[in-house]
Amino acid sequence: MGSNPHPKPHFLLFPFMAHGHMIPTLDMAKLFATKGAKSTILTTPLNSKILQKPIDTFNKLNPTLEIDIKIFDFPCVQLGLPEGCENVDFFTSNNNDDGGYMIFKFLTATRFFKDQLEKLLEATRPDCLIADMFFPWATEAAEKFYVPRLVFHGTGYFSLCAGHCIRMHNPQNRVASSCEPFVIPDLPGDIILTKEQIVDGDNESDMGKFMNEVRKSEVESSGVIVNSFHELEPAYADFYKKFVAKKAWHIGPLSVVNRGLQEKAERGKKASIDEVECLKWLDSKKPGSVIYISFGSVASFKNEQLIEIAAGLEASGTNFIWVVRKNKGDKEEWLPEGMEERTKGKGIIIRGWAPQVLILDHQATGGFVTHCGWNSLLEGVAAGLPMVTWPVGAEQFYNEKLVTQVLKTGVSVGATKHVRFKGDFISREKVEKAVREVLVGEEAGERRRRAKTLAEMAKAAVKEGGSSFNDLNSFIEEFSS
Ligand code: UDP
Secondary structure (H helix, E strand, O other), X not given: OOOOOOOOOEEEEEOOOOHHXXXXXXXXXXXXXXXXXXXXXXXXXXXXXXXXXXXXXXXHHOOOOOEEEEEOOOOOOOOOOOOOOOOHHHHHOOOOOOOOHHHHHHHHHHHHHHHHHHHHHHHHOOOEEEEEOOOOHHHHHHHHOOOOEEEEOOOOHHHHHHHHHHHHHOHHHHOOOOOOOEEOOOOOOOOEEOHHHOOOOOOOOHHHHHHHHHHHHHXXXXXXXXXXXXXXXXXXXXXXXXXXXXXXXXXXXXXXXXXXXXXXXXXXXXXXXXXXXXXXXXXXXXXXXXXXXXXXXXXOOOHHHHHHHHHHHHHHOOEXXXXXXXXXXXXXXXXXXXXXXXXXXXXXXXXXOOOHHXXXXXXXXXXXXXXXXXXXXXXXXXXXXXXXXXXXXXXXXXXXXXXXXXXXXXXXXXXXXXXXXXXXXXXXXXXXHHHHHHHOOHHHHHHHHHHHXXXXXXXXXXXXXXXXXXXXXXXXXXXXX
């Protein structure tokens, strides 16, 4: 462990440049700060602009605590990327299907940070470096200066275990077709999946090779920080700690560190709706009567799919808030003519960015149609909401199984295959059916009760004596020299 010139422990946090990684990293920095550590977040110039406001708010609300930003150069053009391409958001917000070319290019370009990171580690000698899984070179950089490197994946235990068991046994190679179901070997709970729902199964592809590097660096790291809580996925937390990672600490749900309206509203990008107006609208609705639909910060559906969602929602007759990753002024060929007038008072379409946690936490919200990105899923759990699961890509199909097969708090919309950023096509009838099913009926009531119990467990996990509270304390203790 490096010698520490700071009176407080000093943790460096280095998120991958995508909202789904930056948002929980900032939450983590806040959490460490409340425990008396100094947290410094490393990022690029454009991303620092996104992070600066919520950091200023936090530092102002907590004058004795400290979060800093350190900016690294990321010369996009020199690295073969378009000018300003500092976040995954940049290349996923249009409908061009590039077959994963840009994401791979972006991932490999981040290696450019290595020298800057080494210089910083040498100069500051922090107590630890929590670097994103997508920065495999960070383990070696930290090792040079005897700084422990921790890994942050941004996902939960269940999917980490599912991925591990699939890599160990390759059950997908023993089925006759890509849609034939199999049970994931070794994984507790007899979880059923198909080949077309697996993440990057091809070890020989560029992406597969990159992921092997990621795994190697993880094995060589000092351990893993997980945004989850034991009570949510106990069998998988135990499995992961026993069989997969050298060491792991869970400290979530991280989103609950944001307590007031301002902190919740400032997560991620600037909201495309006035938060107060949005809350007023929700106030006017009956408890549990609104469905919230969002597919996170990366998925970008084609117009054909958006049209089906619009029609399904309208047919369901329910109150809704629907977030569409399009900017006002874009051609709205995805919006059925007259829909907004017909659903006036019943529904809101947010074009761009929603203050998600504020909406989820409101009592009028009764269900969440989600792509099962881990942050969204956990935010839904913390809000006590039943979900319609609609995985698109990444590890989202694994997360779906946790909700539908283990927690039993969700209804699947019926997406059958992994299609990066675009998703499997789902008809309006399926959208309507799933939305109704999650909101009304006896089974909906049971799902809601289970979801409320999980939310209570989430609250207890971060309170004194809770599993996340305890893991956080032991983490801080272990890495404060
Ligand atoms: N988010 C938000 N408003 C939006 C879209 C996303 O606040 O309009 C936040 C959401 O609350 C979550 C994160 O962005 O914290 C998305 O992360 P997730 O893991 O759910 O999905 P990803 O974007 O990585 O696919």
